[in-house]
Amino acid sequence: MWENIRSSLRGIWSHKLRSFLTTLGVIIGIASIIAIVSIVEGTNRKLERSLVGSGNNVTTVALSQDSWPYDFSSGVPSGIPVVSEGLLQQVRQLDGVEGATAYRTRQSWNGAYYLDRPLGEGTITGISDSFLDTMQFSVARGRDFTAGEYARGGKVALVDESTVENLFDGADPLGLAIEIQQEPFVVVGVIRDDNAQAAEYDSLDDYYMYGYRSGGSHVYIPDQAWPIIYQFDEPQTVGVRAASTGQMASVGSRAAEILNTNVYHDSIRYTAVNAMEDAEELKTLTNSIQLMLVSIASLSLLVGGIGVMNIMLVSVTERTAEIGLKKALGAKNRTILAQFLTESAVLTSVGGILGVLLGIGLAKIISVVAGLEFGVSVPWILIAVGFSMVIGILFGAMPASRAARLDPIEALRRE
Amino acid sequence: MLLELEHIFKTYSNDQLDVPALKDVSLQVERGDYLAIMGPSGSGKSTLMNLIGCLDRPTSGTYRLDGTDLLSLSDNALSEIRCHKIGFVFQSFQLLPGETALQNVMLPLSFAGVRRADRPEIARRALERVGLGDRLDFLPSQLSGGQKQRVAIARALVNDPEILLADEPTGALDQKSGAAVMDLFEQLNAEGVTLIVITHDANVGSRARKILHIVDGEILEHRESPQTAGEKGAEPA
Numbered sequence: 001m002w003e004n005i006r007s008s009l010r011g012i013w014s015h016k017l018r019s020f021l022t023t024l025g026v027i028i029g030i031a032s033i034i035a036i037v038s039i040v041e042g043t044n045r046k047l048e049r050s051l052v053g054s055g056n057n058v059t060t061v062a063l064s065q066d067s068w069p070y071d072f073s074s075g076v077p078s079g080i081p082v083v084s085e086g087l088l089q090q091v092r093q094l095d096g097v098e099g100a101t102a103y104r105t106r107q108s109w110n111g112a113y114y115l116d117r118p119l120g121e122g123t124i125t126g127i128s129d130s131f132l133d134t135m136q137f138s139v140a141r142g143r144d145f146t147a148g149e150y151a152r153g154g155k156v157a158l159v160d161e162s163t164v165e166n167l168f169d170g171a172d173p174l175g176l177a178i179e180i181q182q183e184p185f186v187v188v189g190v191i192r193d194d195n196a197q198a199a200e201y202d203s204l205d206d207y208y209m210y211g212y213r214s215g216g217s218h219v220y221i222p223d224q225a226w227p228i229i230y231q232f233d234e235p236q237t238v239g240v241r242a243a244s245t246g247q248m249a250s251v252g253s254r255a256a257e258i259l260n261t262n263v264y265h266d267s268i269r270y271t272a273v274n275a276m277e278d279a280e281e282l283k284t285l286t287n288s289i290q291l292m293l294v295s296i297a298s299l300s301l302l303v304g305g306i307g308v309m310n311i312m313l314v315s316v317t318e319r320t321a322e323i324g325l326k327k328a329l330g331a332k333n334r335t336i337l338a339q340f341l342t343e344s345a346v347l348t349s350v351g352g353i354l355g356v357l358l359g360i361g362l363a364k365i366i367s368v369v370a371g372l373e374f375g376v377s378v379p380w381i382l383i384a385v386g387f388s389m390v391i392g393i394l395f396g397a398m399p400a401s402r403a404a405r406l407d408p409i410e411a412l413r414r415e
Numbered sequence: 416m417l418l419e420l421e422h423i424f425k426t427y428s429n430d431q432l433d434v435p436a437l438k439d440v441s442l443q444v445e446r447g448d449y450l451a452i453m454g455p456s457g458s459g460k461s462t463l464m465n466l467i468g469c470l471d472r473p474t475s476g477t478y479r480l481d482g483t484d485l486l487s488l489s490d491n492a493l494s495e496i497r498c499h500k501i502g503f504v505f506q507s508f509q510l511l512p513g514e515t516a517l518q519n520v521m522l523p524l525s526f527a528g529v530r531r532a533d534r535p536e537i538a539r540r541a542l543e544r545v546g547l548g549d550r551l552d553f554l555p556s557q558l559s560g561g562q563k564q565r566v567a568i569a570r571a572l573v574n575d576p577e578i579l580l581a582d583e584p585t586g587a588l589d590q591k592s593g594a595a596v597m598d599l600f601e602q603l604n605a606e607g608v609t610l611i612v613i614t615h616d617a618n619v620g621s622r623a624r625k626i627l628h629i630v631d632g633e634i635l636e637h638r639e640s641p642q643t644a645g646e647k648g649a650e651p652a
């Protein structure tokens with residue numbers, strides 16, 4: 001066996017160009033499979049981290065209509081009172097709930113300006129004094145809103161680092177005024193998400209809307225100041241922090257139940273945005289895309305296999321005399337069979353290994369360019385190399401059995 | 416009796432045409448014999464050698480080697496016989512061009528299942544036996560025709576066969592190296608190797624102990640070679 005493998009490798013090396021061209025199909029097939037798997041795997045990991053693993057275990061309970069988030073820019077619907085402190089208190093007392101806060105938020109494009117400079121993509125959020133604690137945000141610079149500002153709706157703002165970058169070029173924003181809907185708000189503090197991995201999008205819809213880009217810059221004002229810039233009595237969204245990631249789903253749906261006791265609208269209800277489910281849903285999607293792409297790439301492997309079969313047939317013809325000689329010297333049919341099977345399996349395996357290397361390189365490049373995680377896993381590499389070996393054996397079987405059945409007299413007569 | 420062929424017929428059937436290559440050939444070879452098979456081109460010499468060498472099966476007849484009836488054996492078993500009991504020497508040497516003399520001689524050892532570690536030593540001894548102990552690592556392209564044929568003979572001998580079969584072993588050689596190969600055969604025969612040499616060269620044939628003349632697939636005569644009626648020792652190569 002070892003001898004066969006060694007002499008196959010020697011043969012491949014002595015016909016470098018021919019071997020390379022022969023295995024090109026296998027190389028390309030395996031490389032694309034590895035690259036595809038890596039992209040999909042990278043996307044999945046990123047999804048998981050950004051949707052679920054934001055680390056603060058906060059489930060968002062938001063109003064939705066026909067399973068679409070309700071958009072308040074078209075007005076305030078009737079029958080949805082503001083979330084009372086009493087209801088929030090009920091939510092906070094649920095098992096597995098560590099904190100709950102009601103807030104109003106707008107996804108917006110250029111929702112704020114500093115002088116003539118627009119914020120770009122981001123959110124404006126009206127918060128109460130329980131917000132920072134529930135979300136596990138902390139004040140990095142400056143200060144939190146005062147109790148008075150929270151209570152009376154001061155025209156002050158907290159911003160995140162991304163806003164500091166986008167509006168102030170990284171300069172100190174404290175004391176400067178930003179404009180939201182033509183109203184000036186003075187920046188009093190910069191806040192930071194205490195969990196290392198910030199959520200990049202809060203829901204599946206955000207994901208579709210914003211794709212891979214970050215969720216943008218976030219500006220926070222006291223909730224009481226909300227009517228100054230948007231609508232009075234606009235319904236809120238509730239953030240509920242669960243004690244553990246595993247409890248997020250159940251905590252979210254129970255909180256939605258409580259909040260819905262106060263909703264008198266036919267079609268608009270509070271619904272927990274279950275990031276976990278969203279992530280799973282997306283993963284199923286990406287996985288089925290992966291399956292499709294991998295099957296397409298397998299076609300190239302099939303073509304590669306046919307190329308290998310062709311070259312093995314040529315090789316058998318070229319070496320007819322050698323085969324005849326070996327048989328005359330006492331080689332059994334299966335010895336010859338094993339020799340040629342090994343040769344084609346080694347050929348495609350080498351192609352497979354080159355393909356894996358190429359695929360890893362491609363995946364690396366793509367992951368850098370597209371900002372994805374690099375997701376090649378060892379099992380996939382083993383599967384790829386094993387698969388290419390199987391292709392060699394499958395497509396080498398016919399040429400090898402032809403070699404094994406060769407009549408030694410015929411073979412020796414041909415010189 | 417080492418080798419017994421009785422009433423062997425061999426007919427090649429092409430599309431419509433039947434070519435009778437051997438017609439009722441009977442032949443006995445004793446251990447230690449040295450037999451030359453002679454005859455004109457197309458008379459069936461190679462056909463006969465292929466049958467004796469178990470590369471082919473006759474159309475009818477019986478063939479016993481060392482008492483075993485070979486015609487009832489499977490292809491696999493015949494490979495086994497070729498491997499252990501028969502050594503082939505071809506007119507065109509048939510050495511693998513990419514392998515050294517030593518590697519070429521080791522080839523049959525791998526088919527015989529000899530342990531890999533033991534192979535170089537056995538092969539080296541076989542090459543020494545044919546006087547090429549100093550050419551172990553030469554490639555065929557670096558050897559003369561006569562040396563190549565001696566490597567081929569070493570390869571045929573390496574598994575200690577019962578019979579050495581040579582088809583026109585001097586056919587591709589000049590006079591001098593041909594004579595050297597014939598000297599080597601004589602030496603081997605003196606050492607006890609049973610030899611069957613096919614040739615149409617009367618000089619070559621005359622050095623054997625017995626000569627079998629075959630014409631048109633039939634044995635014309637089977638006689639003692641005049642020069643070897645008495646005992647003859649090995650000549651230096």
Ligand SMILES: Nc1ncnc2c1ncn2[C@@H]1O[C@H](COP(=O)(O)OP(=O)(O)OP(=O)(O)O)[C@@H](O)[C@H]1O
Nearest residue numbers: 427428429434436455456457458459460461462463
């Ligand atoms: N595979 C075959 N198919 C058909 N006829 C064959 C085949 N092999 C040999 N023959 C015929 O059998 C006869 C004997 O052939 P063989 O090769 O045994 O002759 P030979 O005595 O070895 O001749 P040479 O001295 O030229 O080598 C020839 O007439 C040849 O044409």
Ligand SMILES: [Mg+2]
Nearest residue numbers: 460461462582
């Ligand atoms: Mg012949």
